Structures are given as C-alpha cells and as structure tokens.
Amino acid sequence: MPNSRWEYSERAIAMKSNVIREILKITKKPGVISFAGGLPAPELFPSATIKEVTNKILTDSPGEALQYGRTEGYPPLREVVAERMNKLGVPCTAEEILITSGSQQGLDVVGRVFLDEGSLVVTSRPTYLGAIQAFDTYRPRYVTFDSDKDGMTVDGLEDTLLTGEVRVIYLVPTFQNPDGRTIPTDRRKLIIDLAEKYGIPVVEDDPYSELSFDGEVPEHMKSMSPEMVVYLGTFSKLLAPGFRIAWLIAPRGDCYDRCVRMKQGADLHTNTLGQHIIYEYLKTGDFDEHLEKIRKAYSKRRNVMVEMMHKYFPEGVSFTEPNGGLFLWVTLPESINTTELLPKAVEKQVAYIPGNAFYPAGGGYNTMRMNYSKPNEEEIEIGIKRLAELFDEALGK
C-alpha cells in the first residue's frame, strides 16, 4: 500500500509547503546575487573564540557536555541569559528562562501551550512567516492588522479582543522580519494596556533588538508588563544560528511549567554541547565587542543598500529604512506583482522574497523583502542596480 493512501492527520493534510523554501530553491543559481535569504554573515562568526572554548569544554568536561541535560536548559546558561536580559531592561530570573532549540521551537511551544483548533491569534500583516508555520500545526485562525510606518496598527484591536476568542497577540515589535519596522513606545503601551485589560498574553518575538545600529530601541514590551508577556530571544542572529540555541521567558507558575512540559514532549532538551559552548563564549567577555562588530557591518551594508535604492530605483518605488535588524521592505506601484516578477529577476541574476509570502491571508502583491546582512557591499551595489533596471522595464520606463 503506497503511503499516499495512508491516513494522515488533518494538520498534515492542511499544511502547505513553505513558500520561501520553494523560492530560495529557484534563487540558488550560480551568479545570482540574493537578497532573498535571511542568513547572518558567516565571515563575522567569532569562530576562533568559539573553537577555543569548545576545545576547553571537550578537554575539561566532555562527560557533562555530551550527556543528556535538563529540559529547562543548562542552569549556568540560564543564569547568564537572565543577567543579560536584566541589563537590557527586561526583569526576569533564571527560573523563568527556558532554553529552546532555536526561536522556531519557542514559537512551537507557544502554539502548543495556547492554541486549540479555531483559537484566534492577533498579528500584523505582513508578519513573520515562521510563526505562522509554527502556529498552523495547532490550526488557529488569524486576525491580522495592517501596518503603517510604525508597524502593526491598532484600530479595531479592542473589538477583536472583546470577542473573547483571542489566545495570543503575536508581534515582532523591533526591526520586524520581513519589513524592518519597529513599533514605537506609545503604541506598545496601547497594545499592552489592552492585553492587560482583556487578560491576553502578548508574545514578543525579539531576535533583532540587539542589532540596533544606533543603540536605540523602544522599551521592551516584556519590560512594560512582565506578567503579560512571553518573550522570545535567540543567539541565532547575534552569534550563530547553527547552535540552535534560543530562549523563552515565561511568567513563573502555570505558564512556565506548561512551556517546559510541552518542550519536553517535543525534544526532551536542547543540545547540551551548544549550550555549553555559548555559556563559555559569553564568559570570555567578547560578546559585546562582537555585537558591536556585526552592528557596524550590517549598518554599513544597510547604508549601501538604502543609498543605492535612493540613487537607482525609479519614482513610485518606496522602501523602509530600518535602523537595525537584517531586512528592509520595498513597495512597488500596485501594477507590479513581485511574485510574477521573480523569474525575470532571477534571469537578471538577482533575487528577493515576494512580500505576499508574509501575508497569510493574501495581499502584499506589490511588496518584497530584502536582506542586507548576507551579501557584501559590492554585491549589494550590483544587485540593486540590476533590480532597478528590472523595475524600469516593468514600469515601462
């Protein structure tokens, strides 16, 4: 009996293939300058120091670093993460930190703990696609709010919360993937006030706030209302994604305990070696300097991208100029469909992600996500020129 005739779960049958994955496949051709990915620059990984501390760990305590570990995470790592979070203005203790296998697992844990079939999730449009993919396993419905220059708008939010069906408000409030937008303090306060009023937890997904180019970011939502926010942080963009080490901060009690149990069912615990390496790396004291280095590098790349866009993009094309993170967002005249345009872009040896991918309910057809952390400055300059040419042609200029 072929497995195509087996009886699969409803969720497995409903799960679409990941659009971005499919897109990345067609953009991976030799010679193509790709702004489609979301990778940190590997040449900036602090590889020498990582090698040193790894060597130390495998000399001094291989038995511990290669053995099973606790579901909550390696206790010393939880301690230093809590210390760092406190320094960044987020009040928490090590007991509230759960080490996860990347922030993707943090999102999955949120889905497991909060979502039943048909539950409502409030989020922005566009929104982070990985979150949708994680949540979709639990088959919720989404209510999305449009974005302006300050991220998710809040008109009508209270009416939605009044329905009593919303389980979580999901946001990437700082330098959001895909659009680079940041929700300013006053709008954060508004959302938090409503969350408190209606007793709805806010999920603050925060991979990018430490990548602020001028060091400025609004107050974390977790700081505004520690008891109402589940916070997700990660080392993937700050250090290296291959470790799959991230953390979730949940209010102590039912919420934290349920997150731990759900993670335990999912993968028992996050890889021990990676946790030990990151802990030892943080102890060297090199982390802040490293962050400064990648902030500078990404800031320079972003500057080149924005400069080239101003110089070469035709009239009618606008874009965000984020002050941090890895992505910016391009909006074209409504006549252009960026999904249809992509094959022509690849022909011209340049690639992006069509913005529609970040609108779970459709929309955003004339938008695109651009990554500036992976390509170097020269590639950015050439790639933007190619895109500009493409836009000129598409607009009949």
Add this chain to the structure above:
Amino acid sequence: MPNSRWEYSERAIAMKSNVIREILKITKKPGVISFAGGLPAPELFPSATIKEVTNKILTDSPGEALQYGRTEGYPPLREVVAERMNKLGVPCTAEEILITSGSQQGLDVVGRVFLDEGSLVVTSRPTYLGAIQAFDTYRPRYVTFDSDKDGMTVDGLEDTLLTGEVRVIYLVPTFQNPDGRTIPTDRRKLIIDLAEKYGIPVVEDDPYSELSFDGEVPEHMKSMSPEMVVYLGTFSKLLAPGFRIAWLIAPRGDCYDRCVRMKQGADLHTNTLGQHIIYEYLKTGDFDEHLEKIRKAYSKRRNVMVEMMHKYFPEGVSFTEPNGGLFLWVTLPESINTTELLPKAVEKQVAYIPGNAFYPAGGGYNTMRMNYSKPNEEEIEIGIKRLAELFDEALGK
C-alpha cells in the same frame, strides 16, 4: 492578571507532569545508587576523537558548521546514515532520511503527521513513556496489548485494526525501554502482515538494536516491509545524547514530505555543529570499535546485575535477562507496590523507576525498571544487595 487564569490549550491543560522526572528528582540524593536513570556511561564517550574532529571542523569550515542548515539534515550525514542502515539490512536511500533533534523529536513528528484527537495508537504495555508524552500532544487514544517474554502479544490485534481507527502501531521491538524484551522474527512478521493487510504504518523505534551483546538481533521490521514502516534511529545511546542527533526513515513521497514540513515548523532544522561533528566522527572509522567497547562494558554490567539478582533476590521475584540495550525489568509478587516502596528504597540509598510509569492506562504496580548502563560494576553489586534487603523486608522474610 496572573497567568494561572490565562486561557491555555486543551492539550496543555490535559498534559500531566512527567512521572519519571518527578521520580528522578527524589532519587538524586548523595549516596543513592541509582538504577532509575537511562543515561549512557559518560566515561565511555569517545571524547578525544570528538574533540579532534570538532577542532578540525571549527578550523576548516566554521562558516558552514555554525550557519543555518537544511530541514532534512546535513546531506553528507544523511548519506553515511543511509549507508550504515543498508549494511544493517535496512534498505533506504539518503533521500528518505530526515535528521531529527533526538528521537524524541522523531516521535513528535510521527504524532504531528499521523494523529488527530481521538485517533488510535496501538502499542504494548509496558511501553516507552517518551513516546506517550510525544503523542499525547496530539490527544490520541491508546489500545495497549499485554507483553509476554517475547514483547507485545498480538491476540486481538486484528480486531483492533478492523475498527479502521488505528493510525499507527508503535513498537520498540528490540531490547525495549523499559523491559528489555525483544519481539522475535515470527511475531514481527505477524504484525507486519496485519499492518500490510489493513494499511496501517508501523513505527519501529530502534535506539538499542546496535547494542546487542552477542551481535544477534531479529530482522528489522523496516527490512521486512520498507514501505510500511517509519523507522527511528539515534546516536544518543551509540555515541552521545548531548548532540541531540537522531534520524527518521520515512517512505518517499507523501509520508517523507509531510515529516519534513512538520519538522520545519517545529525547529527549522537540527543543530548544524552536532551534525558536522557526527559526520566527521563517522568518517574516522572509529565508530565500530567504539560500539564494540560499549557493548562489552554494558554486557559486563548487565551480567553483574543478573548474577547479583540471582544470588540475592528472594524467591518470587523474577526479572528479564535482555541480551542488549540498557534496561531490565523486575516483577515482584503482586502484594508489593513498587511506587509505595520507592521512598523506602531511597532511604536505603538505592533507586529504580516504578513500572507503573510505563503503563499509560494503569497497571504494572508490582514491576520496576532497572538501568545497568550508568552505574559501574561495584555500584551494581552494592545496589542490588540493598534492593534484595528491601524486598526481604517487604515480603516479611
């Protein structure tokens, strides 16, 4: 609003805390000889070679080993795993292998792909508790079949499959955790025949078959019917669990594709560094020799445990004598409840897991799981004497 009043998912509310976790906490007292855990012996990890290959990786290709990777896994690792599986008589190609974050994630992926609320899972009693914990997220029901010396019995299995509600048959057919029992070839064939007849996939969870003390194991169920079996293998017991590197082999097509998508939503991909390390380790050619070493060590520990049990345990106490794996199973007279006995055992500085923990629907009150891979020979001897004393007292001898 305290988080105890938040609205959680039905699955989160239903999820009990893990009994074994709670038990392990009370058994972790200084001086207690513990047969309760399930850890491989850390002194046997091939740490020196692992350090060497890790050093090489972080010198030669840190950019790749620390970067994001594919959901399916590191392609060269998938290749060598497929080669090994073929050598072990399991026909498969690299394209059918999905690297998972431990076998616990393999079980979670199975749950995601196959189980809806109320779906039936067929398994043995006792059964592996981690599987129940993984599946419970998806809220199935269980039909369990009693075990004899040859593992799960099959009387009534066909009637159950006839209901049309069974989604998977879950088995650890070789040196099962918790009871060390192995299903012999003819019974495997019977189960496979029924699975084929009714089109029900079999999940063959196989962490232990390479830990056979005399090298003999029955034919893998995956080998008997490659198209009907989803196979789970892991490096946790063979190399080291801290990497969290395991693999799932699914028939090509719908089944494999769905497994990949479900894993992608769960954690994007398994940690890259661990995959590179294991790949490079396997390339050294030391693996077979290492396996021989741990087989010998565990076999010796098992022999000591069995010998001591024969020597000291009172009449009326029986136990399995598995020819591989990490666990054996003790059955006491019905008058003894091993859960109630545990605090007295801990007082006597010895610990085990009450067998009831492995009966999701209750039962097994007079049984216990004993681990012989972690304690050394001296500890085993002392610990079994302590247990024997305890049994004597409990039986009024």
